[in-house]
Structures are given as structure tokens and as C-alpha cells.
Amino acid sequence: MAFDYFVVLAEMRTGSNLLESNLNAFDGIECHGELFNPGFINTPATERYRDVTLAQRDGDPWRLLNAVRAGGGRMVGFRLFHDHDRRIWDHVLADTACAKIVLTRNPLDSYVSRKIAAATNQWKLGDVKHRKQSRVAFDGAEFEAHLARLQATQIEIQRVLQTTGQSAFYIGYDDANDLSVLNGLARWLGVSARIADLPRALKKQNPEPLEQKLTNPQALPQALARIDRFDLTRTPNFEVRRGPLLPGIHAALSVPLLFLPMRGGPEGAVLDWMAAIDAIAPADLPHDFDQGRLEQWRRAHPGFRSFTVLRHPLRRAHAVFRNRVLTGDMQPVREHMTRLFDFRPEDGERAGFKAFLRFCDASLSGQTGLQPWPAFASQAANLEGYAQAVIPDLILREDDLTEDLATLGRRLGIRTPPAYVPEGDTGLAAVLDDEVRALARRAYRRDYEVFGFADL
Structure with a gap:
């Protein structure tokens, strides 16, 4: 079916900045960042966007949504996380005119990446010479809470899509830089443009093996061994289904x-x-x-x-x-x-x-x-x-x-x-x-x- 706009359903440190950068390389696609982040609009420290202030958005989120959708002639969208404005979350999931792009990443990688970003205060990287490094401690209970939240969100998305007769475009972190996949995504969105090269504006921040990013890699085997891995097919991603x-x-x-x-x-x-x-x-x-x-x-x-x-x-x-x-x-x-x-x-x-x-x-x-x-x-x-x-x-x-x-x-x-x-x-x-x-x-x-x- 034809879509009017799109949303990237993601979480912190799943590669959503990278996917947004690559989508914006297409003529005819415009991704507007985290429009409904509780702390800012579009990008950190931005409190006004498309002539809508932060306070106005909080009082009437539809005003900002309509302002962005009024661009005309382009497939417009934005990134949305589970803890963003719930009113918009519920709306876009139910809206059949909204294309859902579900971005996932190995939950262990996203957990470690988030801890490093918090420790260094570097959330994206454009120039490798400015890269900040840090090793962080792995906390088993904290990781399981992270895993449970991710899984609950995925189950919610799947449930709404199933009960409303919709489908989504699932894309993994490793495919966010795959030219063929990105062109396929553009086709799915109904955009005729294709790209021959990736913008390469953003760089991978932590390319080292996982063990080299941790101060206590020996804690991994015991913590991961406790996790039930027999529900891996519960949702179309690699996250184990958890209870409450x-x-x-x-x-x-x-x-x-x-x-x-x-x-x-x-x-x-x-x-x-x-x-x-x-x-x-x-x-x-x-x-x-x-x-x-x-x-x-x-x-x-x-x-x-x-x-x-x-x-x-x-x-x-x-x-x-x-x-x-x-x-x-x-x-x-x-x-x-x-x-x-x-x-x-x-x-x-x-x-x-x-x-x-x-x-x-x-x-x-x-x-x-x-x-x-x-x-x-x-x-x-x-x-x-x-x-x-x-x-x-x-x-x-x-x-x-x-x-x-x-x-x-x-x-x-x-x-x-x-x-x-x-x-x-x-x-x-x-x-x-x-x-x-x-x-x-x-x-x-x-x-x-x-x-x-x-x-x-």
C-alpha cells in the first residue's frame, strides 16, 4: 500500500543515527530525528523545530507531527523510541498510512555501546580522530532488565501490527549500511530514487571485540548462561522473550x-x-x-x-x-x-x-x-x-x-x-x-x- 510518512522504531544505540543519515541520502526521503524525545526536539539542545516549541509540542504533539508532514513532495519520517511521547507511539502504530521501519541490534552490543556512550558522553562520531574510548563494567542484572524492556517493546509492536493487519520493514544494525537493503527499503517506502554510494558521514564508535570493551569480561558467561534462549523466534529479532x-x-x-x-x-x-x-x-x-x-x-x-x-x-x-x-x-x-x-x-x-x-x-x-x-x-x-x-x-x-x-x-x-x-x-x-x-x-x-x- 502507499504510505504517507514513516517512523523508525528503534532504541538507543541500535544504529538509528546511522540509518537516518543513510535515509537522508535518498532524493525524496527526509528523516527528522527524534521529534518526540521528552528532552528535546529533533536533536539534543533543540527546543524549537518547524516553528513549534518544546512546550507547545508537549501540550499538542499533533501540531509538530502535522508541521513535519506538511513538507510536501517528500517521504518524511522520524525516529521514535519506547520512552518517547506515548500519544505519538500509540498513534503511529495504529496508523496504516505510517510505514513502520523496525530497527534492531544485538541487545548485548547495544547495552555495552550505551554504557560507553554514557561514560564518554559521545553519542555519535563523524571524525575518527575525535573518538573517545572507555571500558565499562558488565552488570548482569542491569543487562537482563535491558533485555526484558527490549523484548517487551518488540512484542508490543508485533501485537499491534498483527491485530491491525499491518506489516513492518525489519532491518538489523548490520544491514543499516547495506546498499542493497537500503535501496530495497526505499522501494518499500514507495520512493523511486536509488543511491549508488553510502554517505559515510558517521563512523562506528567501538569496533573492538566485545571483551575488550569491558572491565570484567569474565562476568559474561555466567550471566548469559542464565538466560533462556528457547524463545528466540518469538519476535523477528534476536531478543529473548522475557516475562514482566x-x-x-x-x-x-x-x-x-x-x-x-x-x-x-x-x-x-x-x-x-x-x-x-x-x-x-x-x-x-x-x-x-x-x-x-x-x-x-x-x-x-x-x-x-x-x-x-x-x-x-x-x-x-x-x-x-x-x-x-x-x-x-x-x-x-x-x-x-x-x-x-x-x-x-x-x-x-x-x-x-x-x-x-x-x-x-x-x-x-x-x-x-x-x-x-x-x-x-x-x-x-x-x-x-x-x-x-x-x-x-x-x-x-x-x-x-x-x-x-x-x-x-x-x-x-x-x-x-x-x-x-x-x-x-x-x-x-x-x-x-x-x-x-x-x-x-x-x-x-x-x-x-x-x-x-x-x-x-
Whole structure:
């Protein structure tokens, strides 16, 4: 069928800059970069593109999409990653007039490449003499989380294409410089032009063997051996199909107990209690689960209990704001708060917290280009995510943990369960007023309704 425009569905360090450069070598093709990156438009540090500002794009992404598509006479497109504006992601996947180019790369190569780029702050290379080198550490749990996210994205793309009767042009990283493949892609897009040579504007940044890029190559075999490789044909790429992302789950050491933490909740205090059962450090509790290891653990622990803990939405939001937003841990969130809700730290904690609650409301409603993170997503949504792999048989409340954890411990055969030590005061009372209560209820109306929370 004839397409009106195209999108390159890719991820960081999969070769999307290279593919864009090569596509733009065709007369009649125009790729406009990362138009819907939460932090910029088109290229880093660009805050206005086609007379559309960053704030205008965040408020109305269709305005930028229409401005780019209005070029006329050319096949126009852009690059889109899984964490870009969800409104545009959903739109282009469903739009049969949009050609989908799905770019993939060996996930281990993309993982290492991303770590090197972050270490050197060099995200693309035009002149080899300016190349920066660095060796990085391989982290098995981090790589598996990377792998799970890539696979989940690929499964989502495939599912939408199948249910809407569409097909995509799949291209691997190694084919992004293949002249025949690129000309075939142009033909598929309906562009008559062909190229005889590649532009060669970008250079491969890290051509060394994988082991030479790592400070701990000996960690690779053990980590890779744990990965189930029997689902390789699940999607048309080389990524292993994974279950839900489960590294946050922790198990007790000597009793059959699983804890499913809610980000932003009393996670640290509960892990301290679980570790105290065996007089160990929280870091020594079994964790780093994936679907396969979780199933193995459950089979090995018949009669196990699993639980999660709910925190009042207002307390949870304030804890995330104080412990992660104000500390600079959530820089993209701060940038969106500043751009959309006039966040200024010098205005004080109450004003800043109100800006954060307004941002959460907008993000959870799909009105920003930044998708909800687990720390500020609703607890109902986080619980649904866990339920894809394990449904907790106990949903406890933070206010009742002293009694409930003692009861849980005794049910598991612990004669004298350790005392639960609550987290310290977060200073919520100092910023609490009627407007804060109303903003929290509006942002987290689902948690208030589903779990029956009352106003503080």
C-alpha cells in the first residue's frame, strides 16, 4: 500500500543515527530525528523545530507531527523510541498510512555501546580522530532488565501490527549500511530514487571485540548462561522473550516469603525487617529475579506467601518528591515540571510539591511526553504489572505493618518475629494544605477509589 510518512522504531544505540543519515541520502526521503524525545526536539539542545516549541509540542504533539508532514513532495519520517511521547507511539502504530521501519541490534552490543556512550558522553562520531574510548563494567542484572524492556517493546509492536493487519520493514544494525537493503527499503517506502554510494558521514564508535570493551569480561558467561534462549523466534529479532520486569522482588532467606515492593513505598523498612529474620544485610536477600528464576523459587518453596505494601498516595508522592525529585535523581521529571508547571526550587517545598503533583496528574493522564515511571505511577498500575507474573496473596497497608508483619512472621513459623521499624518522618505535615490534598486526589484518583484511601 502507499504510505504517507514513516517512523523508525528503534532504541538507543541500535544504529538509528546511522540509518537516518543513510535515509537522508535518498532524493525524496527526509528523516527528522527524534521529534518526540521528552528532552528535546529533533536533536539534543533543540527546543524549537518547524516553528513549534518544546512546550507547545508537549501540550499538542499533533501540531509538530502535522508541521513535519506538511513538507510536501517528500517521504518524511522520524525516529521514535519506547520512552518517547506515548500519544505519538500509540498513534503511529495504529496508523496504516505510517510505514513502520523496525530497527534492531544485538541487545548485548547495544547495552555495552550505551554504557560507553554514557561514560564518554559521545553519542555519535563523524571524525575518527575525535573518538573517545572507555571500558565499562558488565552488570548482569542491569543487562537482563535491558533485555526484558527490549523484548517487551518488540512484542508490543508485533501485537499491534498483527491485530491491525499491518506489516513492518525489519532491518538489523548490520544491514543499516547495506546498499542493497537500503535501496530495497526505499522501494518499500514507495520512493523511486536509488543511491549508488553510502554517505559515510558517521563512523562506528567501538569496533573492538566485545571483551575488550569491558572491565570484567569474565562476568559474561555466567550471566548469559542464565538466560533462556528457547524463545528466540518469538519476535523477528534476536531478543529473548522475557516475562514482566521482576528485579525488584525480594525473597526471605530462611522462610518462604516474597516481597513485591511498590516504588515510593516503605521498601527499605520492609527489606530491613525481612533481613532481620536471618540477621543479614538487606543486600543479601535473594533478589534479581526473572520469570524463570521466580518459577524455580516458587516450585522450591511450596506454601510460600507473597505480599506487597500500599502507602497512602499523598505520603508516597511526597516521599518520591523529597527523596528523588529534589535530589536530582529524576532529572527528566524536573525538566518537565519546569517547562510545564513553572517549577522553581527557590519557591519552596510546598510550591515544588504542588508542581510535582500537577505533573503526575498530567503524566498519568497521558498528557505529557514523559511516560509514568514506577515511582510515580499509580499503585494500582504497579500491582497489575506484578500480577502478570505473581499475584500477592497479601496486600498490606503501611499504617498496619507493625502488627501485620508480626502476624505474618508467626504464620511462617517464626516464633519471635523481628520488630518492624517504620521509616522516619518525611516532613509531609509542613507542606500539607487543602490544595495539596486536592491535587493528590486528582493525580491518584484511581488509587483512592480502588483501595479506599481517605484524605489525610
